[in-house]
Structure formats: structure tokens, C-alpha cells
Amino acid sequence: MTVLLQIGRRPPEPAEGGRAAPAAGPPAACAEAKVFRSAQGAHLFVADGSRVYDLPEPVAARVERWTATPDASLPDLARELDLPLWSRPRIDGTPAEPPPLASLSLNVMQACNLSCGHCYADEGRFGGSARSMPRHTAHAAVDRLLAEAAPGADVVVGFMGGEPLLARDLVHDVVGYATRAGAAAGHPVRFSLTTNLTTVRPQDARLFAAHPFTVTVSLDGDRAGHDALRRAPGGASAYDRLRAGLEVLARHGRPRHLSARVSVTPHTGRLPDVLEHGIGLGFDEVGFAAVVSAPDPAYEITTRTFDGFLEQMVECGERALAELSAGRSYPFGNFLTAMQQLHRGTHRPYPCGAGAGYLSASAEGGLYACHRLVDDPAFAMGSVADGPDPQARRRHLAAGHVDRAEPCRSCWARYLCGGGCYHEVSRRGRPGCDYIRGWLAFCLRAYVELSQAAPEFFLPPPEPAATTAGATGLA
């Protein structure tokens, strides 16, 4: 028998959505397994369960030839090469049932004080007029989240915009209300807030420090790079204001987790420099997200420009790999998320929890699949007043299952990628697939090398990791 050594200590996570398959024929071979090589030799990635094995080189060469045969099956290969691989698949094409709600974001202010050409949200207005969420709608949204959550489960209330701190009084009010209502209902409540940090005040910082908050700051580079993309009124520097905001947090209260998110456009500076800059500002994590859909196409990363994006992401990843291998921290969010997901054996038929455990409430109290899909009728999911619409959620989960989508069903990366952000796919299709596979192929190699160089990196953290960057560098 060929002995395979599985890398990673934990059994794969249960599939997020979908359900265990009946013993039906598996999909095409090239969608099931991928051979890759690292400094440690040859390895096999098995899509089902996102498992990674060491592979003797002669076997690797044969498996590579086999993966070129589109209709070969994993059981046939396992029998032929005597590989202990075949197991009942963990995901089939059966859509997930809508789970209990775990997270609801409130679009408390559908307006912004900056004017950014790459903003997906039309400065928070989502194509409509500027408006803020009434207090009674925000309280009703919190009540709805608590009513729809699994008994005793933690829930997350998110504050989005536009710029949510323009609705400062409401944010403070809702944090108090949700904390009290959650305690009464037996649900610990955590909070997240995404901000440009240009208007943060000492009382906001104290609020962030006093409650379990994850704060994500939009950062687009150094002063020149940030200000070129984020225009403040009257020609002021949005970057200077952001730096002043960081001072306010340092002096008056820092959230439990403070991350920076960089929206990458063709006009963004070199990513390794932007990453170093963000880390130098003291963020707990810095992550990238390519802008695939913007009101002005000049800000979009396209199929043509994804190659350069991949090159720079890998350069950042190599730097993270070197630092972490030497036992030093390096908070490159996309890399950390990918390492954690590979180690956990994360495999899922959806890109994210949008329309499943996560919904977003518009200022008027409409429910949508996520914060980017607010006011889009194709992703309407009920209302705060009447509750989530189960039929709309079922339809969404059926349509979005990665094994039902072309070309995803024949992609080896499908249970790590999940088929792409619904917002981007609905606007621009899937221009970034080669990038996603290239990045994940790098991450597989890096995972094996980091496991060897610094196994302690994968020891369980003292508390759940709070990374906010996606693994793929898309939304």
C-alpha cells in the first residue's frame, strides 16, 4: 500500500451547508484532486474535505497524469494506486436549508462623508437617496436577530453604511439596547463596524473598548495613495483624518480587534508596500480585497489586471511565510485566513454566509442577503417587521450552491472558494478564477512549508481567531 501522510492535525470541519452525499458517482477527476509541490516534496490536495497529503514522487507523477483525464474518478484512482483516499463525499448538490440567523448588519447611515470612485455602495446610497435608519427600525432589527437565532447562540450586530459613525447617536443607542436585550434573551452579543475612521470621537473609542467590537478601517495606502482614491470634502486629506482617528483610538480606547481593509484598484500602490504601511500603523490585521465591481469601470480589477494582482499577493504571502516560519508575527489577513482554513479542512459549497446565517437590514427595514446587496430586489430576503423570507432564502441557497454553478462544479478550488461573491458574480461574472486558483495553489504550498517550519503556528489560539479578511482577496 502507498502510505500517505495527512498534513494537519484536525479532522476536516463539517461542511458549511449542503449535506453528506448518498453514495453517488463523484464529479470529474480534475475537480477532485490536485498535485502540488513544496520544499518538502510532492503533495496531494483532495477537494472533498480540503485534505492535504504527502505523496511519494513516483506516485505524484502518476496522479498528475490521471488528473489530466477529465472523467476519471477518485475511487478508480485510489484503487489503481492503492491510495487510502476514498471516503463518502461530504458535500453534494443538495442546497442547505436556511440556518438560524447568527449575524445581522444594520445600514444605519446610507450616506458617506467621503467620495470614493471605487465605492460599491454609491457613497452608501445604493442608487437611492441619502438616509439614516430610524431608531425604532434598528431596535426591531436587533429583536428580529435575537428571535431568529439558535437558542443560546452568540450573535453579531454589524454597523455598516455609507459611514456608520455619521449615525453616532444611533450606534451608541443600539449597542446598549442589543447588549441588554441579548442578556435578557440568553444571547451574548458581539459587534462589528466598518468605518473610514475620519470622524471617530473619544466617546466612540470608549464604546469600542467597553464592548466586544471588531472595527474594520478602510485604508488604501500611504497618504498619497489613500487620498488619491478617497476624496474628502473641500480637498481635505482623508488620510490625515484617518491618522487622527487612530490617535483617538490609541488615547481613548482600542477595540478588541482593529483591522485594515484595502480595496485594491488598478490605481492602488504596490501591495507589499501598502501591506507594510498598514502593519506599521499598528493594525491587528491588514487584508486586501480586489475591486471587481465599481460604478466607474476604471477602478475595477479585470481579467487582464488580475495577473499583476496575483503576483503582488504572492509577494506579500512569501513575506508572511518567511516571517511566520521564523516565529515572528506578520498580520497579513488573507494569508492568515487561508492558513487557518486549510488547517481546519474548511470546505463549503457557498462563498460566505450571505442569505444564510447572515443578512443585512436597509435603513427602511428591508432584509437583504448582505450589506453590498442592500436595495437589490434580486437579493431581497424579507423584512425586519415580517422576518426573513424562507422561500427567498431557499431559492438563494439553491441557486448559489457551488456544485450547481458553471464553471465552478469542475473546479478543484470550489470548496475553498465557494463560487465567488454574490455581489460580484451578479455584476461582473467571475473574472478572477485564475487568480483565485493561483493564490490558493500558493497557499497550499505555503501551508505545507509553514507546517514544517513552525508547527506551533497552528496550535489553537487562546480565543477564537478574529480575522476579518477573506482568504481569497476578493470580497
Ligand code: SF4
Ligand atoms: S468562482 Fe472560479 S475559482 Fe471559485 S469555484 Fe468557481 S470556477 Fe473555481
Ligand code: SF4
Ligand atoms: S462575499 Fe460578497 S456576498 Fe458574501 S458577504 Fe461579502 S460582499 Fe456579501
